[in-house]
Amino acid sequence: MATSAGAAERIDYPKTRADTTSDTHFGTKVDDPYRWLENDVRNDTAVAAWVEAQNKVTDAYLTALPGRDAIAKRMKQLWDFEKFMLPKKAGSRYFFERNSGVQNQFVLYVQDSLDAAPRQLIDPNGWSKDGATALSDWKPSPDGTRLVYSIQDGGSDWRTVKVLNVADGQTLADELKWVKFSDLSWAKDGSGFYYSRFPEPAKGAEFQAANTNQSVYFHKLGDPQSADRLVYATPMRATLGHTAEVTDDGRWLVVTSYEGTDDRYEVHVVDLATTGAKPRAIATDLKHNWQFAGTHGDTLYFVTNKEAPRGRIVSVNARTGDENKLTQLVAETPTALQRATVIGERIVASYLEDAKTVVRTHALDGKLASTLALPGVGTAVGFDGEAGDAETFYQYSSFNAPPTIYRYDAATGRSTIFKAPKTPFNAADYEVKQVFFTSKDGTRVPMFVTHKKGLDLSKGAPTILYGYGGFNVPVLPAFSTSRLAWMELGGVYAVANIRGGSEYGKAWHDAGRLFNKQNVFDDFIAAAEQLVKSGVTTPQQLAVMGGSNGGLLVGAVVNQRPDLFAVGLPAVGVMDMLRYNQFTAGRYWVDDYGDPADEKHFRNLLAYSPYHNVKAGTAYPAILVTTADTDDRVVPGHSFKYAARLQSVDLGPKPHLIRIETRAGHGSGKPTDKIIDELADTWAFTAANTGMTIKLP
Known part of the structure; x- marks a missing residue:
């Protein structure tokens, strides 16, 4: 089928109450009229009513888009193939997750040997009617007889931890609560496991309160959680987070502590063979990356960027060594x-x-x-x-x-x-090119450009440019059914490896954080300009997309260069840079963004904060903000406030909408049907506002 896409007329947005709320920072008054939208939608009827009103307007626009239902149908067809996740071996058994095609959640299987037939162990698809309860982390005991696993509900970062017998699949009585950002690591004898948890939050604050005082515990199978043994805590340093991992031989417990997201760690080890052994420091400076790589006897192996910005491999003696007594094994x-x-x-x-x-x-x-x-x-x-x-x-x-x-x-x-x-499409029909472009300050930046082979680019093509640019996270070549669906429609999908990630080591990350954050936006703008200059697309056909920190990226570049883009697609974005650290995990992000309580950081953050820099009276691209009502990583108040401000001022006739998913969080655990619905809406919105004619088989 073929349908012609076109933008709708001016939209009658819901009225959003604007209060007189403001703060004065270092002599600068900052208005925040939509702060009331930060309140938890589950506890505030006014916010719930606003969400309902916004979704009603957005749904009406999206469902009327030409080709939207056809895109959803085709995407489901493309999605319908068997998928596997990486296996884990324990004893003679192999554990892995499998999805038969369009199941909402992956199912956990076990094989009793490499050649044995797999059998189903855990199927989370029956855990909730809406499919939004997911199997999260899991780990078999060293002999493969038991499995500890965690449950994620409605997209929240909170986990409930349980244990089952592998032989018969029966769940044990053990149940742990208030677990978040935790490893699950078994004792060698299988008697129990180590995990990290936070104190129980105050009632009503579970999804917004800052996460502090995380501690490591040992849970002995059969005991109630109240009897779990405290292994490691830093009550005088409440902002530290901790994870724990038992070495393969069961001899050492490696505790890694962090304060932010900058891969700067402390490391302590506990001798598990010695009763009452105290944690011994390996690294305590919170200045360098210490990624545990494994062990042989008393020798511990780490990846570190100490004296090696691009990383090196070192070893240290668990009994006598520390960060000043390292043996370099593989140089930078x-x-x-x-x-x-x-x-x-x-x-x-x-x-x-x-x-x-x-x-x-x-x-x-x-x-x-x-x-x-x-x-x-x-x-x-x-x-x-x-x-x-x-x-x-x-x-x-x-x-x-x-x-x-x-x-x-x-x-x-x-x-x-x-x-x-075995896929229902031929991936060889699509080509991948890597190109390099020059950013504003002369930095050479790579970008991948992908599309269907033989695509006519003589007049440019509707293009989605994706980026992230933060937290030392590289954006790498990876397969995505949704991207393939966009390319099948005749679109181009480009990924820019902008600064802020780890594509070129610590220096690449440092060049895109704190007072260098503008480099990230400059890189992304330069990537867009390169796509236009090379004839791949035009400003009237170009969409920019990113999630979380990438949502911040989209919001910032749209404010700075609204003329360069036809569409902005910020997902679960960090949009209020002056209050981001006051909610849930936000305090960890100070490493990348800076502390709003510090005057220099405040002025830097205010300069690019998407919520505070919307340019009234300027023609903006079409914008579809996406978030979820139960996102407790980047709380939805960020997107709510940003969308309210977009709709409150004159930004031209193009649509500025927010799509708010229910019982979904920051992304992980989202059921397949919700993913397909959201992406069908997103691709249809993008097609309608980039002039794409939708052609499907």
């Missing part, structure tokens, strides 16, 4: 080291070379052993395993390559397919 290289793990008698190290994965293996003394041959230019993740066992698994994908799971023997260097999808 020109490419950024992302991760390393000890598997068998090898160290497997993953690097980024211009945002593409390169995997090298080393002997335990650091000597280079081999370079893994990957199927193409893409991303390989995984490589978890144990010292003494050379078997591991990794997943490879790219923009035009659906995820395939490989079994890898670190001793021989041989890869074999463990699970591979």
Whole structure:
């Protein structure tokens, strides 16, 4: 079918109450008329009524868009193929998640041996009527007889932890609450596991109160949570978060502490073989990355950026060593080291070379052993395993390559397919190019450009430019059914590897945070200009998209260059940069954004805060803000306030709407049907406002 898309007439937005609320920071008065929209929708009837009114207007606009239902139908067809997640081995058993196609949630399976038939262990699809209750983290005991797992409800970051017997699938009585941002790590004997939790929040504040005083506990199977043993806490430093991991041999507990999101850690180890042993410090400066990679006896292996901005691999003696007594095993290289793990008698190290994965293996003394041959230019993740066992698994994908799971023997260097999808489309019909562009200050930045082969670009094509640019997170080549659906429509999908991520190590991250945050926006604007200059698209056909920190990115660049874009798609964005750190996990983000209570940071944040910099009287692109009423990572008040301000001033005739999902959070655990509905709305909105003619099989 083919339908012609066109923008709707001016919209009659719901009236939003504007209060006289304001704050004065360092002599500067800042109005905040929509602060009342920060209130939790579950506890405030006025906010709930506003959400209902906004969704009514948005739904009416979206459902009337040409081709919207056809896009949703086609997307469901494209989504309907078998998918697998990386397996975990425990004893002789293999555990992995599988989705038969369009199941709302992945199902956990177990194989009793590598060649045994898989059997279903946990199916979360029956846990709630709306499919919004998900299986989150899980880990089998070392012998594979039991499994600890966590449940996520309605997209919240809070987890409920339970345990089951693998042989019969029966759930035990154990149940843990107020768990968030936690590892689950078994004691070697399987008697219990270590986890991290927060104190129970005040009633009514569960989804907005700042998360402080996280502590590590040991839960013994069969005991009530009230009897769990406190293992590690820092009550005098309430802002520290902690995760704990037991070494493969069960001898050491490695506790990693952090205060923000800048990969700056403290590390302590506890000798689990010695009753009453106290935590011993390995690193305490909160200045460097210390990523635990594995152990052999008393030797602990870490990836660190201490004296190596792009990362190196070091070892330290668990009994006597510390950050000043390191042995360098693998020196810093020109490419950024992302991760390393000890598997068998090898160290497997993953690097980024211009945002593409390169995997090298080393002997335990650091000597280079081999370079893994990957199927193409893409991303390989995984490589978890144990010292003494050379078997591991990794997943490879790219923009035009659906995820395939490989079994890898670190001793021989041989890869074999463990699970591979059979797709209802030909991924080879799509091409991927990497280009480089120059940002405002002369920095060379990479970008991937993907589209269907043979696409006519003589007049440009509707294009979505995606970016993130923060928190040391790289944006890598990866497969997405929704992206493929956009390209099947005749669109281009581009990903810019802007500063703020870790594509080129610590320096790349530092160049995009704090007082350098404007570099991120400049890079993204330069990426857009490059797409226009090269003829891929035009400003009338260009959409910008990003989520979370990427939502902030979209909001900032639309304010700074509204003339450059036809559509803005900010999802679950951080939009009020003066109050972001007052809610849930927001305090962790000071590393990237700065502290609004500090005058220099305040002025820097105010200069680009999307909520505070909407330019009344300027023609803006069409904007579809997306968020969820139960997002307790970036609370929805950010998006509510931003949308209210967009609608309160004259920004031209294009639509400025907000789509608010119910019983969905920041993204994880969202059921497939909600994902498809939201993306169908998003693609239809983008098509309607970039002049795309929708053509579907």
